[in-house]
Amino acid sequence: MTTPFHIETGRLTVPVTAEDHVRGDAGAPVTLVEYGDYQCPYCGAAYPIVEELLRVRSGxxxxxxxxxxxxxVHPHAAAAAEFAESAPAGRFWDAHDWLFTHQDRLDPDSLAAAAAALDPSGSMAQAMDRRVHADRIRHDFLGGVRSGVNGTPxxxxxxxxxxxxYALATLTAAVDAAARTSG
Amino acid sequence: MAELPRSGDPAPEFTLPSAPEASITLGDLRGRPVVLAFYPADFSPVCSDQMALYQAVKPEFDRYDAVVLGISVDGVWCHRAFADSRNLRFPLLSDFEPKGEVARAYGSFDAITGEALRTLFVLDRDGKVFWSEVSPPGVNPGADGILAALDAMAAATAGAAPGGSA
Known part of the structure; x- marks a missing residue:
């Protein structure tokens, strides 16, 4: 093996599908994929910026x-991911918002209380306990690794x-540049 | 300083401390793929993220039976404190004395800062360089290049020895 081979890095290897959680106009020309950790303070800092980006570049x-x-490094990160994925149908983003606005309350008791509030039927809490979305979370993680995710976000x-x-101006410029390319 | 070893070159041999009373010799790892991750400094933000990522990805590296070694010019006690702070459970080697000697042999030493460059090497089972990548100090290279190299190496091995167990 003397032929050096080139590996292209930093490219999303898992295409966006109907299985993904999408926020904003589903038909928008530019797609921003975030790989994040709900206990990561940098993701928490990025959260309002991303929300603002979706607002100023709506559509x-x-x-x-x-x-x-x-x-x-983040002992509550797995349970927090289960919390979001276990949210009732149509409520994923509500759970997502709760997590990023309560990063100081990701302990098991606080998550259980928040789950009970979001889904009084109890099925969300059950899904969290059984970690029914562990495979999906692992799938997300490995796809991210293969795509060159190097930290969060x-x-x-x-x-x-x-x-x-990920300052608002930087992200906005990146989105605008991509919009021009996608024509 | 030596040049960056190229694909197919034998990787320079070394023995480096991995703990106050332990060391690792590259030659002892023959038969397994080896990932060498040279990095500038314990505790620096980018290095911390990079090493934490490799710990998180370790189950994937294990699937290839690959050994992952972090290498910087920091001393063994510094490495221990860094590993404890980030829950790192793979070896961090100390290229401390003579400072940066191994990094120099791999063309991966920055004489201005006195630190290792952020260079990745994937070595094959025979101790030859299969793939390498130098990243700017401020860019965390992630693990996708390493895993793609391990995939390509496994495929090459399988192709060279049809019917083999690779």
Missing amino acids: RVRLVFRNFPLTD TFFVDGRRHDDD
Whole structure:
């Protein structure tokens, strides 16, 4: 083996499908994929910025959120991901919002109380207890690893890793540039 | 400083401390793929994210029976504190004395900062360089390149030895 071979890195290898959680106009020309960890303070800091981006570029960009829990450094990250994935149909983003606005309350008791509030029927709490979405979360994580996720949050703009900061101006410029390319 | 070893070159041999009373010799790892991750400094933000990622991805590396080794010029006690702070459970090697000697042999030493560059190497089972990548100090390379290289290596091995167990 003397032939050096080139490996292209930092490209989204798992296409966005109907299985993904999408926020914003489903038909928007630009797709922002975020790999995030609900206990990660940087993801918490990015959250209002991404929300603002969706507002100021409404119709131009849609957000896809995928799980990338770093459980060795964030002990509540896996349970928080289960919380979001276990939300009742149509309530994923409500759960997502709750997590990023209550990052200081991700302990088991607080998550259980929040789940009971979001779904009084108890099935959300049951799904969390049984970790029924563990495979999906693992699938998200491994797809992220294969795509070059290098920490959280990692963003992909139309499939290309965003190797820049996530200030609103930077993300907006990246989205606008991608919109021009996609014509 | 030596140049970056190229694909197919034998990887320079070394023995480096992995703990106050332990060391790792590259030659002892023959028969397994080896990932060498040179990085600038314990505790720096990008290095911390990179090493935490490799710990999280370790189950994937294990599927290839690959050994992952982090290498910087920090001392063994510093490595221990860094590993404890981030829950890292793979070896961090100390290229401390003579400082950066191994990084230099791999063309991965920055003489201005006195730190290792952020260079990844994937070595094959015979200890030859299969793939390498130098990243800018501020960019965390992630693990996708490493895993793609391990995939390509497994495929090449399977192709070279049809019917083999690779």
